[in-house]
């Protein structure tokens with residue numbers, strides 16, 4: 001399909017006896033920013049390396065712009081800006097020489113953007129790459145991924161090692177790329193950044209996709225944390241029977257619960273008593289994500305959050 005940029009079907013990758021990918025599925029549409037999250041060792045970088053043909057899958061299939069990464073070869077690679085998770089940069093050449101060399105390999109594409117990006121990220125192009133700090137190396141990686149304005153960006157933890165200002169700058173680059181129509185596939189552990197920049201999110205665990213949803217859909221599923229203080233002790237069982245109301249707790253005259261869906265019924269029930277104070281706060285997506293990191297289910301299994309504990 002032409003509007004699907006990345007497809008993976010039943011991807012399996014074994015490293016010896018370690019099964020890194022265990023039937024992973026993925027579908028990234030043209031023009032979307034797609035967040036790829038999951039705990040350490042879940043298989044994010046392995047998936048990304050398969051998409052770039054740096055690794056061959058043990059079983060299953062991946063396609064990028066309709067081509068298998070192996071069949072696509074350099075022509076496919078030229079359409080992708082890739083930021084690896086662990087950037088290996090060595091040698092005596094300066095950051096500027098390194099980036100200009102890459103631009104030359106790409107037929108000059110991106111050469112004119114180097115100086116402006118270096119200024120934006122405060123990267124000293126004269127420094128030899130091997131002497132750069134971790135964050136400064138990351139800047140080189142970011143610039144080489146974005147400078148030629150590729151149709152597809154595949155970013156493995158793009159903000160890793162960068163200070164908050166530059167993290168923000170990378171997200172701005174992602175938004176700009178998206179605005180000019182590029183597709184962005186990015187792994188991240190910074191859940192808030194995925195929440196702010198992504199259109200859709202896939203959660204993976206142990207080499208499998210356990211959940212895919214839009215950020216808006218996730219927000220709906222995350223629900224609201226509601227607190228109601230009554231003049232009289234409220235009836236917890238009656239509240240728990242209301243549709244969409246979960247995790248009811250009553251502490252003295254205060255009832256707290258998780259509300260998913262419309263508040264109408266809960267409000268009508270509450271108004272039958274005398275409400276002294278109330279609050280409703282959108283539950284963080286971070287709470288939902290953390291659950292995936294903690295237990296074995298997907299997001300649907302999410303239970304509890306920071307302030308419920």
Ligand SMILES: Nc1ncnc2c1ncn2[C@@H]1O[C@H](COP(=O)(O)OP(=O)(O)OP(=O)(O)O)[C@@H](O)[C@H]1O
Pocket residue numbers: 015018019020038039040041042043044045046047085
């Ligand atoms: N070269 C390798 N040889 C052997 N095992 C590997 C190799 N690379 C990765 N693995 C294993 O494959 C699994 C998936 O690793 P991968 O790097 O894809 O995870 P990840 O989701 O990117 O994790 P992280 O969040 O830590 O970057 C892990 O169990 C890891 O130990």
Ligand SMILES: [Mg+2]
Pocket residue numbers: 044045046085156
């Ligand atoms: Mg990784």
